Amino acid sequence: MATYTLTVNGNKHRVNVEDDMPLLWVLRDEIGLTGTKFGCGRGLCGTCTIHLDGEPTRSCMTPVEYADGSEITTIEGLSNDVSHPLQQAWIDEEVPQCGYCQSGQIMTAAALLKRIPDPSDDDIDVAMKMNLCRCGTYQRIRKAIHKAAKGI
Amino acid sequence: MAHPTVSRRDFLKVSSTAGAGLMIGVFLPAKKRLVEAGLVSGQPFEPNAFLAINPDNTVTVTVMKSEMGQQVRTSLPMIIADELDADWSQVKIAQADAHPDKYGSQGTGGSGSIRRSFQKLRKAGAAAREMLIEAGANEWNVDKSDCTVSNGKVVHSSTGRQFTFGELTKKAANLPVPEDPPLKNPKDFKFIGKSMPGLDTPSRVDGSAQFGMDVQLPDMLYATVIRCPTFGGRVKSFDAHEAKKINDVTDIFAIEGGIAVVGTNTWAVVKGQRTADIKWDHGKFAKWDSSRIRNMMQKKGLGNAVVAREEGNVAKAQKDADNVLEAVYEVPFTSHATMEPMNCVAHVNNGKCEIWVPTQAPQRVQTTAAEALGIPEEKVTVHVTMLGGGFGRRLFADYVIDAVEISKKTGKPVLMLWTREEDMAHDFYRPTSIHKLSSAMTKKNRATSWSHRIIAPSISAQRSPETFSKGELDRSAVNGASNVPYEIPNIHVDYVMTNTQVPVGWWRSVYNSQNAFANEGFIDEMAHAAGTDPYKFRLKLLKNSPRYLGVLKLAAEKAGWGKKLEKGRGRGIAVHKAFGSWAAQVAEVTVNRDGNFSVDRIVSAIDCGLAVHPDGVRMQMESAIVFGLTSTLKGEITIKDGAVVQSNFHEFELLRIDEMPKVETYIVESNEAPGGAGEPGVPPVAPAMTNAIFDATGIRIRKLPIRPEDLRV
Numbered sequence: 001m002a003t004y005t006l007t008v009n010g011n012k013h014r015v016n017v018e019d020d021m022p023l024l025w026v027l028r029d030e031i032g033l034t035g036t037k038f039g040c041g042r043g044l045c046g047t048c049t050i051h052l053d054g055e056p057t058r059s060c061m062t063p064v065e066y067a068d069g070s071e072i073t074t075i076e077g078l079s080n081d082v083s084h085p086l087q088q089a090w091i092d093e094e095v096p097q098c099g100y101c102q103s104g105q106i107m108t109a110a111a112l113l114k115r116i117p118d119p120s121d122d123d124i125d126v127a128m129k130m131n132l133c134r135c136g137t138y139q140r141i142r143k144a145i146h147k148a149a150k151g152i
Numbered sequence: 153m154a155h156p157t158v159s160r161r162d163f164l165k166v167s168s169t170a171g172a173g174l175m176i177g178v179f180l181p182a183k184k185r186l187v188e189a190g191l192v193s194g195q196p197f198e199p200n201a202f203l204a205i206n207p208d209n210t211v212t213v214t215v216m217k218s219e220m221g222q223q224v225r226t227s228l229p230m231i232i233a234d235e236l237d238a239d240w241s242q243v244k245i246a247q248a249d250a251h252p253d254k255y256g257s258q259g260t261g262g263s264g265s266i267r268r269s270f271q272k273l274r275k276a277g278a279a280a281r282e283m284l285i286e287a288g289a290n291e292w293n294v295d296k297s298d299c300t301v302s303n304g305k306v307v308h309s310s311t312g313r314q315f316t317f318g319e320l321t322k323k324a325a326n327l328p329v330p331e332d333p334p335l336k337n338p339k340d341f342k343f344i345g346k347s348m349p350g351l352d353t354p355s356r357v358d359g360s361a362q363f364g365m366d367v368q369l370p371d372m373l374y375a376t377v378i379r380c381p382t383f384g385g386r387v388k389s390f391d392a393h394e395a396k397k398i399n400d401v402t403d404i405f406a407i408e409g410g411i412a413v414v415g416t417n418t419w420a421v422v423k424g425q426r427t428a429d430i431k432w433d434h435g436k437f438a439k440w441d442s443s444r445i446r447n448m449m450q451k452k453g454l455g456n457a458v459v460a461r462e463e464g465n466v467a468k469a470q471k472d473a474d475n476v477l478e479a480v481y482e483v484p485f486t487s488h489a490t491m492e493p494m495n496c497v498a499h500v501n502n503g504k505c506e507i508w509v510p511t512q513a514p515q516r517v518q519t520t521a522a523e524a525l526g527i528p529e530e531k532v533t534v535h536v537t538m539l540g541g542g543f544g545r546r547l548f549a550d551y552v553i554d555a556v557e558i559s560k561k562t563g564k565p566v567l568m569l570w571t572r573e574e575d576m577a578h579d580f581y582r583p584t585s586i587h588k589l590s591s592a593m594t595k596k597n598r599a600t601s602w603s604h605r606i607i608a609p610s611i612s613a614q615r616s617p618e619t620f621s622k623g624e625l626d627r628s629a630v631n632g633a634s635n636v637p638y639e640i641p642n643i644h645v646d647y648v649m650t651n652t653q654v655p656v657g658w659w660r661s662v663y664n665s666q667n668a669f670a671n672e673g674f675i676d677e678m679a680h681a682a683g684t685d686p687y688k689f690r691l692k693l694l695k696n697s698p699r700y701l702g703v704l705k706l707a708a709e710k711a712g713w714g715k716k717l718e719k720g721r722g723r724g725i726a727v728h729k730a731f732g733s734w735a736a737q738v739a740e741v742t743v744n745r746d747g748n749f750s751v752d753r754i755v756s757a758i759d760c761g762l763a764v765h766p767d768g769v770r771m772q773m774e775s776a777i778v779f780g781l782t783s784t785l786k787g788e789i790t791i792k793d794g795a796v797v798q799s800n801f802h803e804f805e806l807l808r809i810d811e812m813p814k815v816e817t818y819i820v821e822s823n824e825a826p827g828g829a830g831e832p833g834v835p836p837v838a839p840a841m842t843n844a845i846f847d848a849t850g851i852r853i854r855k856l857p858i859r860p861e862d863l864r865v
Binding site: 037044082087106130132137 | 355363418492543569
């Protein structure tokens with residue numbers, strides 16, 4: 001048990017938790033940000049994806065001790081008003097069905113667009129293929145990423 | 153299930169509460185009175201709705217069905233708002249808590265949310281509209297025939313004077329409710345048939361949508377459960393000593409379902425779960441595995457069967473035939489694997505219980521919790537959250553019992569969450585099945601008989617064994633098989649029940665997924681045996697079934713059926729009717745010499761009658777195709793030592809974005825009554841795929857999932 005300092009969506013948080021507690025549970029249970037979801041607990045589904053110092057990261061597999069002092073962005077911090085081009089494109093294309101995996105999908109896509117502003121279909125496949133969606137919204141995710149790319 | 157005819161007895165009920173304005177619902181007669189009158193058995197009624205028009209000019213639609221991605225929280229309000237002539241921006245949604253009879257059945261399944269409530273929701277909107285018109289006419293002291301409604305305003309036509317709904321709501325609330333309000337001519341629909349933007353969509357892209365496991369209460373504890381991996385096994389003993397040493401673990405104890413680990417955060421209880429030292433009594437089923445189950449099914453399949461459909465004389469037709477075609481199709485167990493694992497928040501306190509849960513069956517949650525706690529149903533409040541996927545899994549309330557037991561024992565609100573491993577090991581799986589088919593064919597390539605034996609576990613019998621103690625037919629298990637639509641003079645369909653300890657349940661499209669695979673694969677074999685194009689072969693046998701023909705022709709035309717494909721590519725077609733809708737699909741595949749293959753395109757046609765929310769229908773077709781492809785290509789659940797082998801997504805794989813074919817959806821223009829949309833797209837996927845693979849390679853796949861090694865040339 002130790003105290004860790006994390007900057008989450010621009011706000012500083014001090015949490016006193018076990019060293020091996022994954023960021024997912026720090027964010028959800030300790031800080032109360034529930035937009036980041038639990039899917040598998042083993043880094044297999046991408047549902048829990050956040051940005052850790054700008055890099056897309058599986059929060060279910062990242063112990064808090066590795067993130068001390070880091071900057072974290074979660075879905076809640078992507079924009080204050082659903083104005084991120086990906087969020088707008090997701091709305092325009094009616095991407096979400098149940099919506100549960102979409103925080104992880106959008107955070108993965110946001111990291112992709114930072115790296116490759118106008119990705120090809122192959123770029124999208126490579127970046128997004130570790131994010132599972134049981135509702136099967138893949139076709140619309142692809143379309144929305146292309147649309148957002150045009151808007152950035 | 154037959155429902156009593158109550159349309160003439162339906163009545164509209166209105167109530168006015170201080171400050172609330174007009175609240176109107178379409179109520180069926182009180183359940184008790186109907187039961188007393190012998191009209192119903194006390195089973196849940198058809199759904200009905202509730203709406204409130206508020207003085208601030210908003211319209212609150214209470215959605216009684218669960219939202220799991222099928223857009224009911226947009227499409228059901230569209231129906232009411234259309235008949236009400238509300239402005240779409242006025243519409244707010246509220247989610248109904250469970251209530252035994254206020255809303256009728258709140259169960260969300262059978263692709264039934266729209267098709268079973270369409271007329272009643274229209275009536276609810278229309279009644280409110282008529283009352284608002286009358287209230288306006290009274291205020292102006294004019295004839296109501298000179299008043300109209302549009303976009304949330306009542307207008308006096310001759311003078312152009314107008315009132316907003318909000319201004320009239322208190323007056324309208326005092327008026328008598330019209331018994332049979334006029335409904336709109338469908339050509340005047342403003343929202344129905346248009347794709348309105350999803351009311352919940354923004355909350356699903358910024359993390360604010362509240363799913364079951366997002367509920368946070370003051371003083372709440374976290375818990376997880378460990379069940380015996382072997383079906384039918386029990387806890388022999390457990391040593392909590394090591395698990396209790398973990399920081400933030402507060403307790404570990406036995407419950408009915410297994411061992412509960414409780415703590416002050418999720419991570420602590422997950423660690424506790426991994427540390428707990430439990431000795432299991434694995435029970436008799438520990439000796440079973442997938443191959444033993446298959447052997448048992450094959451053996452039983454040779455014995456007695458219950459007849460589901462009998463027409464003509466199949467034996468005679470086979471005796472007279474020039475050729476009898478036979479084939480065996482097989483389908484494995486598979487899991488729902490919703491992205492949000494099973495969870496439930498419960499607070500048992502002072503003889504009462506409050507529950508927050510992602511469920512498809514709020515009323516079942518209420519009765520299940522009441523029974524588990526030994527308290528009356530009315531002491532249990534059930535709030536329905538958003539569902540991170542359902543697909544039938546959340547029609548069960550097994551995990552609710554865990555949550556209420558743990559809360560009762562700790563005296564605190566508890567968020568009970570299953571890990572992915574528990575979720576996968578303790579699903580109610582889509583039943584495995586074996587299908588034996590045969591058909592008598594004449595020299596002139598005419599099919600003179602069709603027989604289909606379904607060998608499968610029964611969901612209904614597992615739930616209520618007493619109903620099936622004499623080997624009665626499980627009608628659900630032959631759904632999609634006994635109603636095979638092809639015009640063949642001699643038909644025999646029967647069923648052999650093969651239950652095991654493996655829990656089975658309703659999985660998106662239920663037995664239609666297995667039965668359509670068998671039907672539509674075999675009819676393709678018959679077409680090829682007859683040397684006929686499989687699409688044309690179907691058309692001929694369906695010449696008197698216009699809605700089957702409609703979707704077949706639409707899918708074939710849009711897919712360019714008959715156009716030549718390059719070597720290694722193939723095209724397959726399948727059609728199936730389920731849940732009040734007709735669906736046809738054409739799959740296109742490319743198969744390499746090493747057996748690896750890609751799904752290039754699936755063209756999908758659906759006749760769901762009037763499509764209330766066309767984009768919602770397209771979404772469901774896209775979703776159903778991915779769901780169907782996952783179970784066609786991957787997604788097998790196997791049994792070893794009486795337990796499920798697969799533990800997480802590395803062993804139970806889902807389709808990924810790089811495997812996603814191009815999906816095109818075409819909706820048949822129709823003014824027929826709405827049919828279902830959530831499930832009908834699943835059954836045609838597997839047979840369209842295996843038929844396409846046959847077209848590409850000449851290899852007939854009769855066992856799912858398809859494996860590349862089956863296709864190596």
